[in-house]
Amino acid sequence: MSEPFHSDSNVARVRGYLTGLQARIIAALEAVEGEGGARAVTDPWQKAPGELLQGDGITRIIEGGRVFERAGCGFSHVRGPKLPPSATQHRPELAGAPFEAMGVSLVFHPRNPYVPTVHMNVRMIAAGHPGQEPTCWFGGGMDLTPYYGFEEDAVHFHRTCHDALAPFGDDKYPRFKRWCDEYFYLKHRDEQRGVGGVFFDDFAELGFEQSLAMTQAVGDAFLSAYLPIVERREGTPYGERERDFQLYRRGRYVEFNLVWDRGTHFGLQSGGRTESILLSMPPLAAWAYRHEAAEGSPEAELTQRFLVRRDWL
């Protein structure tokens, strides 16, 4: 069902969209940090000649901000001689073919434990054996990881995802919501990473134009899904207890990304750009043996009522 990846002009168009999205998101972050607040570092990079992957990217990151303790948002655009099998589950015939991939990926770790961590990614991959028209597909999504659970936050986040996807068919939100729950799951803890959101991969079923439009709709919805939650929670007073719990829960974020996340794990093992891949790491994370929250506490409620598969709408 996927259409060929027509032309250089499409590459330029998608690249333009992605770099623009990154710029808009970072501008919004800086606005949240406020006047005189933290500004994002801009770090453009390029793969050295002779490396297996070729290409470039722009890392933007705020570290040590008033609201965001570590908030990285990366754009990258790489070409490689051989598509890794992990990059497409549904097109085994393209594994090993030359490919081109570009995307924007972000993880924001706020300072206040009442503000959830968030992840968003949109990406496009094109691949084809020499002499073939390249095939093009899309992936992406966003998901929310609270330390203290609020139903209205989870509902707002899911509602925004739902509404962004609605123009592309009624099936999209439920499918991608379930996919997100299945993907962001810590099997070794039998626990969801957070309250979920949406996740899709290998997507081309609407044809190039509509699949791109759907992916853009997800990227464009990110700020309205997340910022109202930041605004609502960032002034909540907190103390050592909440901070300790946040650091402990961030350990789970590290565990998910390094043990289960296909992109992270594959990237690190295959020679990706380490510092870009690990933009997702928290600034500080803690581990403790058999940490148990007191029955009935908000910390116990998080795992019992929020880190489970639930219909939020």
Add this chain to the structure above:
Amino acid sequence: MSEPFHSDSNVARVRGYLTGLQARIIAALEAVEGEGGARAVTDPWQKAPGELLQGDGITRIIEGGRVFERAGCGFSHVRGPKLPPSATQHRPELAGAPFEAMGVSLVFHPRNPYVPTVHMNVRMIAAGHPGQEPTCWFGGGMDLTPYYGFEEDAVHFHRTCHDALAPFGDDKYPRFKRWCDEYFYLKHRDEQRGVGGVFFDDFAELGFEQSLAMTQAVGDAFLSAYLPIVERREGTPYGERERDFQLYRRGRYVEFNLVWDRGTHFGLQSGGRTESILLSMPPLAAWAYRHEAAEGSPEAELTQRFLVRRDWL
């Protein structure tokens, strides 16, 4: 070359050695903590009936000590229906066979950044298809991960490993030292985890009795390899700079264990006891984008002169 794993009395003998080793090591840790200082928690556990792996263990851990911020030492003894392929590189014919495994594994994270983190493990595995005599082999080793490098510490640690192995053949230390360097390597950082030590796996070439004796020699050498370094460094004054660097470097420890360590990765993915496997995690770890130590600083010296493959003796 490996002899059959004779009898229940051998199982009992090795188990007795391992639980005794764990007890000796924890007693020594508590002595370092001093009178009125931290005492290790003792947490015996047992796999629930019906779980794939059966067996039991004892976790011992100090958290929040004066000297040791997190120091876990676990004993475990499990039986399973199918030996995972990752458990033996050299006996593919035994993959899938019923097996029995026992060992002691520890990671100590000290509070003072001048005291290195240390890891030690000794283990025995027996496996055999029904109707066969089980085959038995050993693995283990220890390695040191400083945050601030001292040649005399690295030399002492390696010297102790060397001397422990000397009675078992001149080839053992050089082989196991090299193996350690190869194993504790962060490919995505092109960096050694620390200054190394020794590592061996799939070992049965000296026969059951001598292979066991060699493994015990490694376990028995642990305290004399590590404690003199703790005593020498634990009073060194430090400030925020050294603490921050320690937390940052601990992030590398997390990266190694979750991304590259076969035991950790396999254990988490295959239903091992999560809290026991993650005894190795630091109490607190940090990440920062493109952290770079100033040329000529002790922090730069660590990576340039210590986290490289070097002959320490």
